[in-house]
Amino acid sequence: MKIKFIALMLSVFLCSVVSCQSKEKVSKTQECIITIQTGEVxxxxxxIYPYQSLSSREEAERLxxxxxxxxxxxxxxxxGSKVLRNVNIQxxxxxxxxxxxxxxxxxxxxxxxGEFIIDENEYQKEFLSISEELGYQRMSNLKYKRNLATNDSIFMADYAQSLLTAIDKYPNSYVLPAIINKEFWAAKAVTLQQILNGFSPAVKDSYYLTSxxxxLKSELTTAVGQKVPLFTIPYAEKEGNFKISDYKGxxxxxxxxASWCGPCRQGIPNLxxxxxxxxxxxxxxxxxxxDAVRKDWEKAVEQEKMPWIQLLDTKEVSNSFNITAIPHIVIIDPEGIIVSRGNFHEEKLWEELAKYGFKK
Known part of the structure; x- marks a missing residue:
């Protein structure tokens, strides 16, 4: 009986090992092996470009x-990350x-x-199927196009909602979060929460859902009325670090x-x-x-001659404030509370400051 029991347990163990090769059970540590066959060429x-969120050109080159x-x-x-990668073959x-x-x-x-064909493995097959269903490629082609036809305009207007609706149909998909992330990476908290709640716990380790x-956490913790997150950035032109905590009171x-941001630089005279x-x-x-390139930032600072503190972020601070577009202003009161934030143009910024006693 003991021999039969051991044999049975061994059989269960082997089945478990085999089952770990299924789509949802594969260990994260396993590799992805890509074979490219070019024939006579x-x-x-x-x-293969990084799928990760990048903080600098150096990081982009490294990854x-x-x-x-x-x-x-x-x-x-x-x-072996379950992610969508951009591949360029020359x-x-x-x-x-x-x-x-x-x-x-x-x-x-x-x-x-004359064309590269990707074998329809389980992930690529699902990506192609969902992409076609949702019009992912069509959206990519139309996103920066002007003078759209009526049917294209309607498609673009409905695209975001179609992605949210698709979550109910594909709650266990690792592919759909990749497509959704491209559309909703800058979404507000209520939409982010809707997306995260819609997917199954089975895909909670998705790179895109984790991002x-x-x-979402950054959006909630840096909303108006919240304490400013403590951060430190090295000074560029002197020893030591800038600490936001030093400015209480x-x-x-x-x-x-950023140096490349036209509206940002247009707003500097107002500042x-x-x-x-x-x-x-x-x-x-x-x-x-x-800025991702330090020299570009240094050149802009020299050109603009701004007589206040200048710091270069590595994206850590801007990410902690959930900055998805610039220019972006954050106003903090003497108690360290975020009292206002947004893209305030010219006179609007003066109006915001007037609320706290800073009047022309």
Missing amino acids: KEGKVV TITKDINSSKTILKLD LANKNYRLEVFTGPIAINIKLEN LDKR KYVLIDFW KEIHKSFKNKNLEIVSIST
């Missing part, structure tokens, strides 16, 4: 996977851009009749901006007038740049 390059093609078969080993001065949904599986990509959950106006008017009246201005 044996020279080129493959670049980009590049490999030369010097034979008819090129193999790349990636982490052959004979021709670029092929592919969207590949990866996971802890083997993926074959083959050049046939949206983190953004003062009003602080934080300006999130100079505000600084001139209230620099001795308990109002501190702090500019936090979200």
Whole structure:
């Protein structure tokens, strides 16, 4: 009987191991193996761009996977994350851009009749099916197009809602969160909560749902009426760190901006007038740049000559404030409470400041 029991337990164990190869049970530590077959063409390059949220150009370069093609078969080993990756294959001065949904599986990509064909593994098959159903590619093509036809305008107006509705149909999908993330990464708290509540706990480890959950937490903790999150950023031109906690007892106006942002730089003269008017009246201005390239920021600071604190963020602070678009102003009162935030143009910013006693 003991022998039969041991045999039975061994059988259960082996079945469990095999079942771990299913889509939902694969260990996160498993690799994704991509094989690219190029036939007679044996020279080129493959670049796989990061799927992660990036904080700098240096990070983007570090996470980009590049490999030369010097034979008819090129193999790349990636982490097994269930994510949508942008892949660029260059052959004979021709670029092929592919969207590949990866996971802890083997993926074959083959050049046939001048086009790359991705084997329909379980993830890619689901991605293609859901994409076609929701019009994902159509939306990608129309997003920056002007003078839309009537039917295209209607499609774009309904697209976001169609994604939210699809959650009820595909609550266990790892693919749908990738598509939703592209549309709703800057959504407000109520929408983010709706998305997160709609998906099954079975996919709670989705990279995209985890990212949206983190953004939701930032949105809630940095809303008007909340305590400002404590943060520290190294000074650029002197020793030490800027600490927001050091400014308790003062009003602080934080300006999130970047050198490449036209509206941000157009608003700088207005900030100079505000600084001139209230620099001795308990109002501190702090500019936090979200530039990915330090030299671009330094050049802009030199050109603009802003006579207040200038800091370069690594996205950690702007992410903690859930900054999804710039320019963005955050006003903090002497008790460290966020009293106002948004994109305030010219006169509107003066009106906001007047609420706290800073009048022209």
